Amino acid sequence: MNSLQTTAASNRPATRWRWRDRRGERHDPASMATTHVFHAVRAIWNAAMPAAARIPGCRVYTFDASTYPITYLLDAVHELIAELGRRELSVLDGLQRDHLNHMIDWLKSYQVGHDAALALPASPEPQR
Numbered sequence: 001m002n003s004l005q006t007t008a009a010s011n012r013p014a015t016r017w018r019w020r021d022r023r024g025e026r027h028d029p030a031s032m033a034t035t036h037v038f039h040a041v042r043a044i045w046n047a048a049m050p051a052a053a054r055i056p057g058c059r060v061y062t063f064d065a066s067t068y069p070i071t072y073l074l075d076a077v078h079e080l081i082a083e084l085g086r087r088e089l090s091v092l093d094g095l096q097r098d099h100l101n102h103m104i105d106w107l108k109s110y111q112v113g114h115d116a117a118l119a120l121p122a123s124p125e126p127q128r
Contacts, residue, residue, distance in 0.1 A: 017079045020067070029083040034091050038100065041080035045103055048073035053106050055099050077103070 018026035019040060029037055045053075046060045048070060054060065063073060081103060089097065 017075065019076060019080070020072075029080055030086075032083075034084070034087045034089070037080050037083050037087070038092055038096055041077060041084070041103065042096075042099055044073050044076050044080070048077065049106070053110075055102055058099070077107070081107070 016028070019029055019032070020026050032040070042055060042058060043061045044063070046055055046058050047063050081100070084100065089100075092100065
């Protein structure tokens with residue numbers, strides 16, 4: 001178990017939040033593949049966060065605000081990162097781990113869109 005998993009395991013959300021994909025289907029993040037969760041949160045991140053927080057070199061997707069209001073996207077970032085905290089992250093490569101660390105560190109610094117008391121997972125261990 002990594003430090004991200006250990007920290008996030010006790011932070012399992014009480015709600016049954018679902019990710020809504022582009023086809024309108026809803027998915028429980030716990031049933032999504034780890035790489036799918038990661039790619040979803042990275043796509044949302046660059047679309048929802050200020051330019052200074054974006055991950056350089058990654059595509060900036062456009063989400064229809066009537067389907068994906070900014071509050072939903074910010075909830076998605078937190079829910080999906082928390083889900084990654086319950087996973088074994090060895091399937092992520094070094095660059096993906098760097099991107100995840102960037103997101104976690106930025107959220108810890110700014111607590112974007114959520115109560116300042118929100119517990120975020122620790123950054124994952126660097127890949128060896």
